[in-house]
Amino acid sequence: MSEAGPAATKGRGLDVARIRADFPILSREIYGHPLVYFDSAATSQKPRQVIDALVNYYERHNANIHRAVHRLGEEATAAYEDARMRVAQFINAPSPECIVFTRNTTESINLVAYTWGRANVDAGDEILLTPLEHHSNIIPWQRLVAEKGARLRYFGLTTDQQLALDNLDELLNERTRLLTITQVSNAIGTINPVAELIERAHAQGTPVLVDGAQSAPHMPVDVQALDCDFFAFSAHKMLGPTGVGVLYARRELLEEMEPFLGGGEMIKRVTLEDATWNDVPAKFEAGTPNIADVVAFRAALDYLEGLGMENVRAHEEEITEYALRRLRQLEELTIYGPPDASQRGGVVSFNFGDVHAHDVGTILDRHGVAIRAGHHCAQPLMGALGVPGTVRASFYVYNTQEEVDVMVEALREVHTFFGDGAR
Amino acid sequence: MAPVNDEYARQEAELDDLYREVILDHYRNPRHRGSLESPTVSHEGYNPLCGDQVTVSLRMDGGVIRDIAFSGQGCSISQSSASMMTEAVAGKTEAEAEALFRDFTAMMQGTEEEAPESLGDLEALMGVRKFPVRVKCATLAWHTLEEALQSLREGGG
Numbered sequence: 001m002s003e004a005g006p007a008a009t010k011g012r013g014l015d016v017a018r019i020r021a022d023f024p025i026l027s028r029e030i031y032g033h034p035l036v037y038f039d040s041a042a043t044s045q046k047p048r049q050v051i052d053a054l055v056n057y058y059e060r061h062n063a064n065i066h067r068a069v070h071r072l073g074e075e076a077t078a079a080y081e082d083a084r085m086r087v088a089q090f091i092n093a094p095s096p097e098c099i100v101f102t103r104n105t106t107e108s109i110n111l112v113a114y115t116w117g118r119a120n121v122d123a124g125d126e127i128l129l130t131p132l133e134h135h136s137n138i139i140p141w142q143r144l145v146a147e148k149g150a151r152l153r154y155f156g157l158t159t160d161q162q163l164a165l166d167n168l169d170e171l172l173n174e175r176t177r178l179l180t181i182t183q184v185s186n187a188i189g190t191i192n193p194v195a196e197l198i199e200r201a202h203a204q205g206t207p208v209l210v211d212g213a214q215s216a217p218h219m220p221v222d223v224q225a226l227d228c229d230f231f232a233f234s235a236h237k238m239l240g241p242t243g244v245g246v247l248y249a250r251r252e253l254l255e256e257m258e259p260f261l262g263g264g265e266m267i268k269r270v271t272l273e274d275a276t277w278n279d280v281p282a283k284f285e286a287g288t289p290n291i292a293d294v295v296a297f298r299a300a301l302d303y304l305e306g307l308g309m310e311n312v313r314a315h316e317e318e319i320t321e322y323a324l325r326r327l328r329q330l331e332e333l334t335i336y337g338p339p340d341a342s343q344r345g346g347v348v349s350f351n352f353g354d355v356h357a358h359d360v361g362t363i364l365d366r367h368g369v370a371i372r373a374g375h376h377c378a379q380p381l382m383g384a385l386g387v388p389g390t391v392r393a394s395f396y397v398y399n400t401q402e403e404v405d406v407m408v409e410a411l412r413e414v415h416t417f418f419g420d421g422a423r
Numbered sequence: 424m425a426p427v428n429d430e431y432a433r434q435e436a437e438l439d440d441l442y443r444e445v446i447l448d449h450y451r452n453p454r455h456r457g458s459l460e461s462p463t464v465s466h467e468g469y470n471p472l473c474g475d476q477v478t479v480s481l482r483m484d485g486g487v488i489r490d491i492a493f494s495g496q497g498c499s500i501s502q503s504s505a506s507m508m509t510e511a512v513a514g515k516t517e518a519e520a521e522a523l524f525r526d527f528t529a530m531m532q533g534t535e536e537e538a539p540e541s542l543g544d545l546e547a548l549m550g551v552r553k554f555p556v557r558v559k560c561a562t563l564a565w566h567t568l569e570e571a572l573q574s575l576r577e578g579g580g
Contacts, residue, residue: 366434366437374473
């Protein structure tokens with residue numbers, strides 16, 4: 001464990017009391033109640049170690065990278081590239097050159113759509129995706145196929161919102177140029193069988209992009225074992241700062257792809273007429289990047305590694321199972337997604353009768369319980385569920401079963417205003 | 424612990440103020456909900472942040488709102504506000520409806536303790552102000568009405 005390491009773990013589980021002490025914001029009161037933060041799928045809270053790393057960078061090492069000959073420039077460059085190395089280790093990428101820093105998962109996916117997509121998708125081609133995708137893994141592809149005269153194909157869903165695989169042979173065919181799929185649904189928590197699907201796709205030469213925004217923070221990820229071609233995720237959902245995203249890609253793909261943005265840092269030689277591109281990954285990092293937040297992201301990865309990603313997953317599975325059990329006792333609730341906690345991430349999405357999610361959200365908020373209410377940037381999925389939105393509670397390393405109890409109690413107050421929720 | 428208990432009580436009171444009985448009544452039993460057979464104008468309002476959607480249809484007769492209907496989906500505040508609006512503007516002239524729109528949106532954005540008398544029952548929605556993210560729910564139907572009247576003036580419908 002590093003010197004600024006996280007709380008020690010006890011056996012398989014997490015020492016949540018010690019973890020909570022590392023997160024300054026968790027001592028806040030909201031409307032006179034202790035904060036219950038159940039919105040980590042939107043963004044996680046940050047431990048003191050990450051906040052300190054950010055402050056320390058600005059107080060001691062701040063300089064631009066890859067261009068200065070002075071000492072601070074060297075230190076900043078080393079810290080930035082160390083972070084890249086750390087990210088590569090964290091997802092078991094074969095080398096740090098496979099790691100491109102972006103702003104967020106959305107930008108990572110757009111980068112692939114604009115560069116790889118434009119060069120490889122033609123009229124008549126198909127891109128296969130699922131109705132569980134976040135808008136960030138739908139819109140870039142809608143725009144690409146509109147430009148190219150290609151088309152999108154979607155998996156169907158089972159009644160408990162898992163992927164229907166019965167027509168896989170028809171969906172994944174010789175016209176499929178890309179399978180792009182989320183590993184864990186942000187809206188309802190479904191874990192997709194990405195490893196099996198990647199194997200099937202590769203068997204016929206279709207590359208696969210995995211949206212890891214909701215998996216990398218919550219479970220062990222090994223991109224080589226998965227054998228995915230692209231993997232995208234965001235720092236801010238995994239204890240890190242906002243403004244840092246990651247795109248992992250197989251090195252040979254990065255080599256052949258055209259740059260995304262043009263400018264400083266991504267070039268080798270520039271004349272008045274043209275230029276040659278820098279090596280990967282610098283080719284994809286035009287302009288001064290988000291150095292400080294990348295450096296602080298490293299502290300977040302150290303923290304998570306200190307806890308152990310298997311322990312993180314076990315803790316979330318436990319709390320999710322408890323939440324499902326408690327919430328099922330409220331007969332007004334409709335709970336979405338797979339019934340078994342082992343088949344879902346730390347996300348429970350539900351509705352209280354016909355009461356709109358925002359009304360439930362407001363009542364919970366006044367009890368200090370922060371949940372997400374709405375469509376979760378997954379309107380196609382909400383359409384499939386036949387609801388305008390859901391209430392989503394999402395859990396992380398600092399959450400406890402007692403907090404689930406607080407939410408369940410607060411939900412009873414929905415009765416006070418809306419009865420059993422029937423219109 | 425007294426301050427905390429006071430805070431609890433205050434939050435309960437604010438929730439009571441948000442979900443006043445008159446609001447919940449319009450939510451459960453919406454007035455003028457549906458569509459008109461041959462509307463003079465029909466306009467859709469949408470809030471992309473929360474997905475609330477309201478369609479307002481008007482049948483005009485010599486500058487008077489002879490008939491009005493709304494449809495849509497959304498939270499209790501957006502739907503009850505739409506229902507209350509239809510009652511408030513039915514039978515009113517275009518100018519009177521415009522005046523109500525201005526008074527209502529001013530009330531929702533303002534800080535005055537008292538609502539203008541012209542608003543009548545609509546005063547019940549004043550409690551929404553304590554919930555800033557919900558104010559746009561209460562004003563959605565009104566902005567949709569305003570846009571519908573605007574499109575009439577521009578020669579639509």
